[in-house]
Amino acid sequence: MDETPNTLPRQSATFTNEINSEIRRAAATGIYDIRGGGAKRRVPHFDDLLFLGASISRYPLEGYRETCDTSVTLGTRFASKPIKLDIPVTIAGMSFGALSGPAKEALGRGATLSGTSTTTGDGGMTEEERGHSKMLVYQYLPSRYGMNPDDLRRADAIEIVVGQGAKPGGGGMLLGQKISDRVAEMRNLPKGIDQRSACRHPDWTGPDDLEIKILELREITNWEKPIYIKIGGARPYFDTTLAIKAGADVVVLDGMQGGTAATQDVFIEHVGQPTLACIRPAVQALQDLGMHRKVQLVVSGGIRHGADVAKALALGADAVAIGTAALVALGDNDPRWEDEYQKLGTTTGAYDDWHEGRDPAGITTQDPELAARFDPIAGGRRLANYLKVMTLEAQTIARACGKNHLHNLEPEDLCALTLEASAMTGVPLTGTNWVPGQGGF
């Protein structure tokens, strides 16, 4: 007798194994999941755009003979000493505390070799970083950990952090296990306690106050330093508008794929907008105020290779910033540490418990033994190599579009693969001249 065929066990698309595992973890611990990194969910991204390349109506530049400039100057609006970068890829702010001293040194080394800038983070400026960074952007954060006028003056630019893409509207927490003697001293706090970073600045609220805060910082630094304002991808049109109104030289716009050292997973995955969705409104704000290319726009959050750089610039950005990708270039989530990732209950590529300070790669830790695994000279070299490749890739694309400067890339060089990407960016859907929401449809 034939057996009755069984229906295959059916997994829920709503209650996936991953979701259920989180429910079980929450039920067992009573605390939300904290992790590092940015949004891991699939969101519309630069992959949903393509370059058209040259044709009869556009002619390309010869890849090995005709130049394609990659330089960019940031801070041309008010600062008497703008930053001149050789490449439009900068290193985003990451704190000493979240990262080890040698890791910060490597970021400085790699950026300097590449003619670009690196950025401090929510822990003040370290000697390793200043010493090895030709151009260093000093973050001015709500916590003001380590803030002092001497470091302000020896910075090359100041970045007022209003928000970040991983957690627009959120503060931070550096867990006690990463609070070494040195981190504690820099932050004026006892060793071993969880250090909370406020979500709002302590001495200003709103754009009118911010304008006065910028005045103060400019007065302290003799109007020399470019002043950036970093915003998370919340309301990019209005936030960019207000940042310009407040007097920013540069707007740094960080989408939800941008990483953090530690925040609730629910925050990272459910608050903020994808990077791709943020660029067009920000560029529109700059254009509406006649400030496009006068106030520079730096875009971050999920930049991985030269194509992403080229696409961000084609949409109107002046430069991009990388954080997560830079850490991967240094050696974060490298397969060589797979055995140790397994012991931590994770695997290569998925390791994101940066806040716990047990990073096998020795990058997101303050443990001296783990940190000693990381060679800042070799790490800096890897970062420089990676930045060089990104730049070459972006140049390759720009030349194919007939551009002799990366900034000459424009939305007309692009098409969108999806309706969503088309609607978000204002770039026509591939094979059509149609943009959802435009032309009455």
Place this chain on the structure above:
Amino acid sequence: MQTFDLAEQGLRALNQTLHAQTGDTNQTVWEVVNAKGSHAIAVGLDAPIEVRVKGSTGYYCGGMNKQATVHIHGSAGPGVGENMMSGTIIVEGDASQYAGATGRGGLLVIKGNASSRCGISMKGIDIVVHGSIGHMSAFMAQSGNLVVLGDAGDALGDSLYEARLFVRGSVKSLGADCVKKEMRTEHLEILADLLERSGADAKPEEFTRYGSARQLYNFNIDNASAY
């Protein structure tokens, strides 16, 4: 004494002039007239000079001060002495919000009252307020001393770290993790010194000390309602 007319010469010239003073300057006393509530007066100073500001100031007067004495003969706008590193700032009148915010050192004396968030996130500064202070003062205060001869508003010392708070009058309410603490000899000595240096007419024994209960130092889900 040098006199600087802010209305005539402008803010940029004022701060440039004051920044140009070094430790061996002979021009040690400066008078700023026509302050008229201007912002960012005498910010980022780094020399042992005295700046006497005639009139009230806007935001951030004396911000990030090092070494200098800034004497405001009027009231001060928001953020007076923010992130000051050392030196002395004296406000003859009242101070608006965030007085001494994130201050890391030096002495801030407010002879009138201070508004809300006085000493927010202070990191080593000493603040003496002869009058009363508003709500949420010493929020997330990390270190240093806040002395209040009058009363304190709601949620004093919320999420406090290791700063010491001394209040002579009443406290409307304490913030999360802020508790009344024993006044020991060492605290009386600190108070006596600060009261003397700030010209305050009060006795250390009249004050109550408040500090951190240290219950929120490491995250515990059972404390979630306190955060």
